[in-house]
Amino acid sequence: MNDEDIDLHWDPKLAASLIGKTLLMNLTFLDDDGEVLERQQFFGVVIDADEGEGITLDLLGEHDGDTYTLPPQTSAIKAAEAGVISLAGDKPDFVASWIIHGPPDVANDIEDEVDQA
Numbered sequence: 001m002n003d004e005d006i007d008l009h010w011d012p013k014l015a016a017s018l019i020g021k022t023l024l025m026n027l028t029f030l031d032d033d034g035e036v037l038e039r040q041q042f043f044g045v046v047i048d049a050d051e052g053e054g055i056t057l058d059l060l061g062e063h064d065g066d067t068y069t070l071p072p073q074t075s076a077i078k079a080a081e082a083g084v085i086s087l088a089g090d091k092p093d094f095v096a097s098w099i100i101h102g103p104p105d106v107a108n109d110i111e112d113e114v115d116q117a
Contacts, residue, residue: 009073015049022046023057024080024092025070028099038104042068043086046094049074061088070096 023046029037044057047067055070055077070076077096085091 009075010051011074012051014074014077015051015055018046018049018055018074018077018094020045021093022060022090023055023077023094023096024084024086024090025057025068026095026097027104028097029104030099030101032101040104041087043088043090043092044068060090061086070098 023044025042027040027042029039031037042057042059042063043061044059044063044067046055047058048056049072050056051072053069054072055074057068057070059066059068076098077094080092080095084095
């Protein structure tokens, strides 16, 4: 195996260990000039982790019942340190922070996905 065969952004063992675990994600959206447009925080249970499709969360709290899919990059996910909590006071198993260039997307509603299928 050479360096080209190693995907530094996807760890299949970590991905498999995420299923059923809670994840706190912090998203920062920047405009073209690098200025912050918006910050969002979501908390949910990982329900799927697929290298092609991404990491899907069943959201809890304010967005309970919605889903959100992160890019397939386990390299952005770290075990939550002691004392880390969500804005709602939940203790996550893992955390991920993303800086995104462009406007935010709205969380997906499962019923809307079924209606569109």
